[in-house]
Amino acid sequence: MGVKGIVARLATGRIHVFILEIPGHLMLRMQVEASIAARGWVLAEAPADADVLLIVGEAPDAFIEIADGVWNQIPSPRHRTSVAAVAAISETLDAVPAVLRDEQQQSRDARQRPQHVIGGSAESEHSDGSDSSGDGHGDGAMDMEGMDMGMDMDMSGPAGIPLASGDESDRDGLEMDIIHLTLGPVLPDWPAGLVVHCTLHGDVIGDAAMEFLPGTGTNKSLDAIPAGLPAGPTTRAAMLCDAAGYLLAVAGWETVALKVRRIRDGLITGNAPEQMAVRLSRVYRQLERSRTLRWSLAGIPKAVDIGARTVLLGWLESAAAHLAEGELEPDGSVWPASLEDVRTALLGQELSVARLIVACVEPSRIAELSGAVHG
Amino acid sequence: MDSVNGAVWVLVLPFALAAVALLAAAANAALDGRTRGVSTTSGWVAPLQESARLLRQQRRTLPGADSLLWRIGGAGLVVAAVLKVLVVPFGGFTFADLSVGLVWFNAMDVLLWALWWLLGWGANSAWSLVGGYRFLAQALSYELPLMFALTAPAIGAGSLRLLDIQDAQSGLWFVVWMPVAFLVFAASVVAFSSWGPFQTATGRDAAGGVIGELSGVDRLVVLAGRYMILVAGAAFSVPLFFGGGSGPWLPAGVWVVIKTLAVVALLLTVRRLFPTLRPERLAEVALVLIMPLVLVQVAVAAVIVVVNGGAL
Amino acid sequence: MSPYLSVFIVIGACLAAIGVLYLLGRVVSVSSATVEVLPFQSGWLPREHALSRFHARWYPMTLVFLAFDVEMLFMYPWAVVVAQMGAEAVIEMFVFLGVLLVGVVWAWREGAFRWV
Numbered sequence: 066m067g068v069k070g071i072v073a074r075l076a077t078g079r080i081h082v083f084i085l086e087i088p089g090h091l092m093l094r095m096q097v098e099a100s101i102a103a104r105g106w107v108l109a110e111a112p113a114d115a116d117v118l119l120i121v122g123e124a125p126d127a128f129i130e131i132a133d134g135v136w137n138q139i140p141s142p143r144h145r146t147s148v149a150a151v152a153a154i155s156e157t158l159d160a161v162p163a164v165l166r167d168e169q170q171q172s173r174d175a176r177q178r179p180q181h182v183i184g185g186s187a188e189s190e191h192s193d194g195s196d197s198s199g200d201g202h203g204d205g206a207m208d209m210e211g212m213d214m215g216m217d218m219d220m221s222g223p224a225g226i227p228l229a230s231g232d233e234s235d236r237d238g239l240e241m242d243i244i245h246l247t248l249g250p251v252l253p254d255w256p257a258g259l260v261v262h263c264t265l266h267g268d269v270i271g272d273a274a275m276e277f278l279p280g281t282g283t284n285k286s287l288d289a290i291p292a293g294l295p296a297g298p299t300t301r302a303a304m305l306c307d308a309a310g311y312l313l314a315v316a317g318w319e320t321v322a323l324k325v326r327r328i329r330d331g332l333i334t335g336n337a338p339e340q341m342a343v344r345l346s347r348v349y350r351q352l353e354r355s356r357t358l359r360w361s362l363a364g365i366p367k368a369v370d371i372g373a374r375t376v377l378l379g380w381l382e383s384a385a386a387h388l389a390e391g392e393l394e395p396d397g398s399v400w401p402a403s404l405e406d407v408r409t410a411l412l413g414q415e416l417s418v419a420r421l422i423v424a425c426v427e428p429s430r431i432a433e434l435s436g437a438v439h440g
Numbered sequence: 441m442d443s444v445n446g447a448v449w450v451l452v453l454p455f456a457l458a459a460v461a462l463l464a465a466a467a468n469a470a471l472d473g474r475t476r477g478v479s480t481t482s483g484w485v486a487p488l489q490e491s492a493r494l495l496r497q498q499r500r501t502l503p504g505a506d507s508l509l510w511r512i513g514g515a516g517l518v519v520a521a522v523l524k525v526l527v528v529p530f531g532g533f534t535f536a537d538l539s540v541g542l543v544w545f546n547a548m549d550v551l552l553w554a555l556w557w558l559l560g561w562g563a564n565s566a567w568s569l570v571g572g573y574r575f576l577a578q579a580l581s582y583e584l585p586l587m588f589a590l591t592a593p594a595i596g597a598g599s600l601r602l603l604d605i606q607d608a609q610s611g612l613w614f615v616v617w618m619p620v621a622f623l624v625f626a627a628s629v630v631a632f633s634s635w636g637p638f639q640t641a642t643g644r645d646a647a648g649g650v651i652g653e654l655s656g657v658d659r660l661v662v663l664a665g666r667y668m669i670l671v672a673g674a675a676f677s678v679p680l681f682f683g684g685g686s687g688p689w690l691p692a693g694v695w696v697v698i699k700t701l702a703v704v705a706l707l708l709t710v711r712r713l714f715p716t717l718r719p720e721r722l723a724e725v726a727l728v729l730i731m732p733l734v735l736v737q738v739a740v741a742a743v744i745v746v747v748n749g750g751a752l
Numbered sequence: 753m754s755p756y757l758s759v760f761i762v763i764g765a766c767l768a769a770i771g772v773l774y775l776l777g778r779v780v781s782v783s784s785a786t787v788e789v790l791p792f793q794s795g796w797l798p799r800e801h802a803l804s805r806f807h808a809r810w811y812p813m814t815l816v817f818l819a820f821d822v823e824m825l826f827m828y829p830w831a832v833v834v835a836q837m838g839a840e841a842v843i844e845m846f847v848f849l850g851v852l853l854v855g856v857v858w859a860w861r862e863g864a865f866r867w868v
Contacts, residue, residue: 072780075492078485085795105473105482111567111647111792113500113655116493131795138789140498140655142782168782175498175783182503182788222801224503224788229804242804246566247796253644260794267807268570269868315645317637317716323476330477357637358715415868416570417718420645450758454766495777499786504801519766526762535762536755543828565791566802577810584820587827594831647792657777661770723813724865727856735849742842745835 069168077162080106083115083139085132085251087122088258088280091429092300092333093151094121095307099330100154110253112138117161120147123281128250135251141175142166182224235266236413243271246416248423250278254314256428261411261419268416275404277435298387303332304429305384306345312377312424316362324348325381332388342388349381366410366422369400376425401426404434450535454522460697461521461667462487464704471708491660499656502564510562514658516555517665524548524672529603531685531692541602542594545676546587552632552669553579556641559662560650571649575641577719578631581726582638586628588734592621593680595741596751606684608751615681617744617752620737622681624730626707629673633666636711640718642666674703812864819852 082101086094097119101108109115112135120132124147136145144164148157165171222228229242248261258280264272306329313322325348331341352358362373401407407426411419426434465487473483501507527534527541538544553576560572594600596618597608608614615622631638634650642649651662678684678699685692687699744752778784791798826845834841859865 069780072492072496075489076496077493079482079489079493081493102476102478105478110644111652112789113653113659113792114648116497134790134795134797135792138500138792140500140787142496142498171782175785175787178787180785180787182790222504226503226798227800229800229802231805235807237807237809239807240805241807244566244802244804245799247794249794252647252794265566267809268573269807269809313715317639317643317645317718318714319644320472320475320712321715323472327475327477355715357717361715361717361721413868415718415720417574417640417643417645418720418868447758447761450761451765453762454769458769495773495780496782498781498783499777501786501788502791503788504803506803515767515770518770519763522762522766523759526758536758538755540828546824561803563791564802566798567792569802569806573806573808576808577813580810580813580817584817587820587824591824591827591831594828595834598832598835600828600832653791656781657774660777661773719810720866720868723810723867724860727813727816727865728860731856732853735846735853739842739846742834742845746838746842750835 073166073168077116077165078105080104080116080161080165081109081114082106082117082119083109083112083135083251085118085120085124085128085135086257087120087124087128088278088432090122090280091257091304091307093148093154094257095303095329095333096151097121097148097154097158098326099334100158102326102330104158108253112136113140115139116143116165118143118145119157120145123147123149125279125281127278128280131251137179141178142171143174234264234271236269236271241266248419254311254420254424256311256423256426256431259423259431261408261423263411263416263419265416270411270414270416270419273408273411275408275435277404277431279432279435298390299332299335299338302384302387303329305380305387305427306332308424308427308429309377309380309384311428312373312380312421315420315424316358316373318358321348321351338388342385345381345385345388349378349385352381353378362421365418366400366425367414369410371400373421373425380427401434404431407434450526453525453535454518457522457525457668457671458664460671460700460704461664463701464671464708465663465667467705468708468711471712475712490663494656494660494663497656497659499658500653502653504564506562506564508562509558511658513555513558513560513562514654514661514665516551516558517662518668520548520551520555521665521668521672524669525675527602528675528696529606529679529684530696532603533693534603537603538601540600542590542600542605542680546590549586549628549632550583553583556634556650559654560641563650563653565653567647567652568650571641571643571646571652574643574646574649574719575634578634578638578640578722581719581722582628582631585624585726585730585734586632588731588738589621589624589628590680592618592734592738592741595738595745598745598750602679602684606679606686609683610686612752613681613683614751618681618737618741620733621741622677624734625673625677625680626703626710629670629677630707630710633670633673635666635670636707637714637717640716643716670707671700671704674707675700677703809867810864812859812862813867816856816859816864819855823849823852 118136118139142165144161146157148154229244231240231242235241244265246263246265249255249259258278260276262274263270306325310322310325328341328344359374365373410422466484469486470480470483474480524545526536527538527544556575557572560568593605593614596614597605630636634641642651654662678696682699685695687695830845
């Protein structure tokens with residue numbers, strides 16, 4: 066084993082996994098995250114930070130296109146794989162380090178992957194063994210309903226991507242450029258399947274269009290728990306902890322988010338539920354006491370009678386009640402009643418606040434809310 | 441002989457700083473690992489594993505990226521960190537005995553504004569750009585209190601030279617009668633490193649922000665530079681507030697390192713206790729509440745030196 | 753040895769070390785070629801380049817910053833001599849700072865520190 070071998074061995078000790086969650090596989094994704102953490106690996110924050118693209122669930126075509134786009138952005142050494150059942154998780158993950166360490170195959174992939182961006186999409190010379198389907202993804206996939214398409218789309222910029230241009234909609238009446246940024250479906254700490262196409266003035270959302278990309282088979286299913294797994298109170302508590310973990314991660318309190326995720330993992334893997342209940346109440350007290358969190362989350366979402374902090378504490382409280390085999394009264398708050406409610410709350414907000422607002426919606430509710438938009 | 445000696449020691453400095461930065465990153469990862477319930481050993485080796493991983497990873501670029509400025513932003517973080525430590529005295533010895541050492545530090549932390557923003561700008565990616573501007577918004581909040589906090593030790597010593605500032609604390613450490621200045625300084629160190637509660641520019645909610653499009657060695661340099669800045673800030677607080685190399689039994693240089701590590705440990709603890717402070721919330725508090733507080737601190741220090749005819 | 757000589761030596765050393773790191777990366781990495789990819793937009797294609805006239809809504813705050821930044825030019829030399837100059841210097845400086853703080857309060861009232 067030469068120097069390269071030693072480096073490769075060291076390098077694959079802490080693999081960064083970028084997860085693309087297909088709606089309807091919440092439980093599977095939680096299990097995957099638990100396995101990743103147990104191995105001492107971490108979740109990547111962007112393709113540049115990733116070693117592995119892991120598709121959780123069976124991807125319909127829309128997601129395949131998204132996955133191809135992200136896959137092209139991951140630097141070598143890289144590995145693309147998917148997992149569709151809890152039983153397959155450890156086998157899939159165990160296979161990863163060997164693939165990443167395979168010097169020959171990885172350098173072949175690095176040579177053969179598209180080296181340049183042409184015409185706004187990755188050059189199509191796929192010859193790697195992966196299951197990527199064809200040339201990037203076309204404009205047809207971009208559902209831009211409700212957005213201003215009146216701007217001139219000159220393709221003069223580098224790589225055929227047009228330069229940003231201004232429009233009159235700037236809130237302060239300045240001649241500023243607007244840029245478009247799509248949030249989701251693949252973004253760290255983001256609910257599965259949700260897509261927000263934003264029109265940005267600086268980092269403030271001027272306009273937004275929401276859509277929900279449904280998963281396969283379980284189309285619009287209200288209950289995200291797949292068959293064969295206990296849908297009991299413990300699972301429900303784990304789901305609430307998962308939602309709280311998202312909100313805490315987006316609020317930037319990494320250490321507490323880690324604590325909550327550890328509780329969640331303990332619940333779904335069935336390790337010492339009593340101990341988890343104790344940990345949960347400890348975390349709850351820490352969050353309740355934090356003045357900084359109260360101040361940081363105050364007034365989010367705007368013009369809605371419940372705040373992010375209330376939502377967060379409510380989830381944890383409810384999770385604790387589920388663990389104690391008790392049922393907590395639903396607090397009667399209806400926000401959001403539909404994705405449109407979320408969209409309205411996002412308008413005029415900074416991206417960081419917008420992320421917090423989205424994180425206030427329990428991920429498992431997104432599918433149900435998208436139904437409310439159309440029906 | 442002295443000058444030859446000095447030149448050799450100067451060459452050691454970047455590597456020594458990098459080593460302490462590695463230690464800080466390892467301690468941080470170990471603490472996080474313990475919270476997450478994975479073994480602490482895997483935390484301690486995490487920075488080494490990450491370094492190996494990033495060395496082995498391919499570098500990326502983006503269409504229309506401003507590569508030159510992007511790389512300057514990355515390498516600049518490391519250089520700025522080392523230049524900060526350059527003026528820190530280790531007892532009687534200092535790598536560069538500038539008569540305006542304090543202003544030198546101030547200049548280096550203003551340089552960080554440009555560097556972080558260039559990192560965000562260079563990538564030509566929406567998330568990175570947003571991160572870069574987040575840093576500027578945050579910098580507007582922390583920089584003014586920081587600059588006033590820096591003047592407090594200068595008033596105490598009646599000098600901008602760090603050796604003088606350190607020696608002026610032979611009676612009483614400045615941290616005792618300038619606690620507000622120290623707290624603001626410590627918070628600013630965290631803020632200009634874009635780390636801990638002030639990490640919005642590199643936040644996970646912005647898919648990594650300014651570092652979101654970096655891979656390979658480029659990313660390694662930035663992540664290392666970030667911890668080096670953090671450690672450099674901690675090292676600088678030692679001559680400013682903790683009496684420099686003064687201490688019993690051990691040589692002065694060792695005391696500086698020990699005190700630096702203690703401040704780093706303090707910063708690692710603080711990170712765990714607070715959620716991220718977003719710039720748009722921070723601005724109001726920083727300018728309307730913190731800044732007047734720091735000015736009161738400066739006034740108190742000024743009145744004390746005038747009445748006392750020098751430091752306490 | 754002039755202290756500024758150490759500055760140049762240390763800058764050289766840093767750049768050399770970073771250069772060696774890049775060389776090491778070239779040797780160790782699976783591919784020394786830099787790959788060009790699209791910016792991360794959750795898997796969607798970018799519709800325009802990100803480099804643009806960015807609407808920084810906190811621009812009024814930059815003026816407050818500028819006022820105090822210039823003020824710092826006086827603050828450093830003042831800090832050095834305040835002990836010798838006595839009470840007069842303290843009063844003069846803090847009257848000056850007080851005037852600037854009135855500006856901060858005014859900017860605060862105008863909402864310059866809340867921009868969303």
